[in-house]
Amino acid sequence: MAAGTQSIGWTIADWAAAYANHQTPQALLSELLLTFDQDEPAWIWIASEAQLDRQLAQLAKLLADHQGDKSKLPLYGVPFAIKDNIDAKGWSTTAACPAYQYQAEVDATVVANLQAAGAILLGKTNLDQFATGLVGTRSPYGAVPNTFNPEYVSGGSSSGSASVVARGLVTFSLGTDTAGSGRVPAGFNNIVGLKPTRGWLSTAGVIPACRSLDCVSVFALTVDDAVKVAQAAGGFDAADPYSRQNPNTASTKVSSKPKLAIPDKLEFFGDKQAEQVYLQSLEKLQAMGCEIEAIDYSPFSELAELLYYGPWVAERTVVLNDLLKSDPDAINPVVANIVRNGEKYSACDTFAAEYKRQALARTIQQTLSAYDALVVPTTPTIRTLVEIEQEPVAYNSQFGTYTNFTNLADLSALALPSGFREDGLPAGITLIASTWHDQALADLGKRWQEFLSLPLGATGRAYTSHPDADDNLASSVKVAVVGAHLTGMPLNFQLTTRDAVLIETTKTAPEYKLYALPGTTPPKPGLARDSKGESIIIEIWEMPIARFGEFVREIPPPLGIGNVKTEDGRIVKGFICEPWALEGACDITHFGGWRAFIQNKNQTEKGIACSVPY
Template sequence: MVQLRLPVQPDRDGSPAAAWIVRTEPPIALRDEGPLAGLRFAVKDNIDVEDVATTAACPAFSYRPQRHASVVQRLLAAGARLLGKTNLDQFACGLNGTRSPYGAVPNAFNPAYVCGGSSSGSAYVVATGQADFALGTDTAGSGRVPAGFNNIVGLKPSKGLLSTRGVLPAAQSVDCVSIFAPTVGMAARVLQAAHGHDPEDPYSRKLKLVDRPFPARFRFGVPDRLNFFGDELSRLAFVQAVQTLQELGGTRVAVDYRPLAGAGALLYESALVAERYAALRSFFDGRDGDIIEPVRSIIGAGCGYSAAEWCEAQAMLRSYGQLADVMWDRIDTLVVPTAPTIYTIAQMHADPVALNRNLGAYTNFVNLLDYAALAVPAAMRPDGLPFGITFIGACGSDWQLAELGQRFHHATGLPQGATGVPLPPPESIPGLAAPRTVKVAVVGAHLSGMPLNGQLTERGATLLRSAHTAPDYRLYALPGTTPPKPGLLRVAPGSGARIALEIWEMPLEQYGSFVAMIPPPLGIATLRLDDGTQVQGFSCEALATEHAEDISEFGGWRAYLAAQTERVA
């Protein structure tokens, strides 16, 4: 294996070499088969690859590991091929991608703008199609902000789901390995291959992930206070994203953002920052010339806190968590801008601390409060830069977020990253069980556009197709019903008419409440369709049709109502 350490200048394919630390020739591979066979990936340079130097963007810190990180080993065993290691904000400290001696990683759409960090190189190589997926790390948003800035997916799993053995800590108790991919489906496939308990990781957990999707009608929380730092383009893009979610069946619910913001502020403005210092203490002390600013100042701020102050900060964090968790009684997922704005590289160099803090306005609290998150592309702004949103859920909701995130991503019609390639068809999310549903045929007031159709849609039912009964039924206009309703009566085979109907699919858990709303003389029976299949559907008691008008000649309720309207006109 030859390691190609790249200079900070355009690479052979025209992309900035600052995105790469090392490329391996040929790619590292264990096998040619498996669920990820044929896929190429890269890893952030704070994740160990056997016999390839880990620098964390600090050459003086460099060491050569003797083992792959657990997550790398799992991906290689699944058939993926490792291309090399990618640039990052030094020691994974930053959300902008400019804090590296190897150079600032540019935005994939406009090189004057930041790529986002700290996992900047991993996001860039996925967005430009140089890798099929990549690993980053996420302590405070590093696996999400670069995804939002480069029109790709950033999956931040529940803490402990992916092993961090062989990953240089930033703040070990809240660190996560993250996944960048052009689509949610691919990110989910990688998560399926990579996750699993690891006894060598002190923070690994045996998590039972929820295996059912959110309902078709879902509730999404939005912070009751949003700050886009004067960026009107991002604000409008978020407004459009909220509208898209509502069109997909979501109901917007305002949530109190104060406890979330309070928790996020603790990461750098309390004794919790001592964990960043603890991760590097043996190297950090006395190495002033080897660590760049502002990384040195940020990590160094953790030196002065006492153990008592750290305990106080932990108690305050738990208090914020208790206040925040009540929102899950009212919502299925929380939706936030992945980042509220974006800056040029020049702006970031001029004010690196304050502007970096702004980028983490909606990311810092997630790991501290033990949530899962998924950053998904939402729009291309009029200035040609991407905008993304993040779905946040309770610990263990990873597959649910993936299913909803994929629904949203495909509704945007955006291409994959900066490649211009259209999104492929949606994939099955691997960790979800097949939904339990029931099909029900409707013939009258529940038809789409009719007065009672809301009883179906509010229960998450979706229209599958239009169809007709076998010629074994008669349709009657029932007198005195409000709203007007027909009755479908089964008669001798071949002595009736083919009656138009719609077939809807409803979550099984909603079916009982739907049937309970059906008033007599109507009920549910097994209907025979003209293609020979059977389905549950509306029927009527024979006694109720004795004095009702037989409208079978119209072939369906909709045609009958249209004829009545024409007659009145």
């Protein structure tokens, strides 16, 4: 086996298993670096031996600080790459423009956060210059080819970041996404692209494209890994004026029968193969239990037009204004022409466009509130390198058909592999939802990836599911319900109106008794722990943690929220009853659950000895 190839295509779980088996970051990462080729266009910079040694020394210190507990470092020794418009201390940043090059004195916040979680930076990747493009060809360092067929584009602007993940050279990478740069390359290379809610991942230390819209994005082979990386990299950052606190009010799961929207009018620019894969994807989603409904897509299309044919292009002009004046030839001609368009917009144009953006965004958000997600093709078509050279703007615009509106409308998105075209090229779908619904999209994305079980990227490695991944999210709380809050019962609305989602129906440990409480409206049971008890049927719901307090506030005495033990030993929050209320209550434990008791509540006919009203 060639040096380093054993770790090609490893996921985070694979790295953790290797380290648990006494392999070392020094040995594995040094071997992996030997497989990297500085002359191939995906890389701009590759870690030197000294850069790797410094990081390994810091990793050793982190591990010592945690008394050798690797579980406290969720990305311990995991290799990653970043797009070369993101700063890393001691590394040069170019944004794919040598004349713009500088050496970063501090890490971008996302890089610092990832290294604090144990990750090791192995390189910086090529991009469409100044993150302006969706093609991956606008770079003096060369066009990054598609990982499945080098005659085709890789997608951009985060071309190199997608390429090195698709080939399994690193486990994950960071890109940026303003118009779709974190999604289009994912679709073209059979990988996952997480475009987070704006402000979740800090952009401090990132060269802006459109500063008010930019996101740092994550590429990975699996949804599990993408979410783990985003959780490690994200969080409020006072150094970024656009950073936001997650209010934790959004759903973190989707139901077993998700309701999905699709555009009422679809455009594939004559690409029948892309259309076929998308339509097959919809059939597979329905086979998973999803309900699909067409919606008016015109507000989405109208908003998408504003990104490059509106004043937001002037944000790019602000960034490059000095270079345009001092050294215009240093800028790619296509990029320069796009950026110069920002000079033609007035302040009046800008405010008029902003009012239009806000109105369209409100319409879009209201539309999506009725669905778990919008499902679109990640791109409507793909082009060869030759075709892009002939039509660099028109074909680039086609790629953004289903991506350009997302940040303007303040939405979250997750690009997913969806299968292969007849010509062997990959295709993808993207799930899009409202702000801060990233976890819910990931929940559906994991189900999708497990349902398809496609090979990972271009590595040929099989997909392996990790059902316990991210089981305890800080932004949600699991609540066990036993009576009037069960599905179909009178108080279930107190859960559903707070965006709680049913996770499972299960049972308590065999040490509980259930009582019908007298005088309650609607009828309610009381659950009490008892060594002589039995297992009682419960439902477990997952609720946004910010909604939990208002839910608890509505619970009347003698009921309250405590800890409930499930039959498999888990401890979750759930309904309990104060002991004084059980005196004189009817013991209905033998029914095994509240629903069975309600269905058999005619006591006389069933001969139930219970003299109190319930």
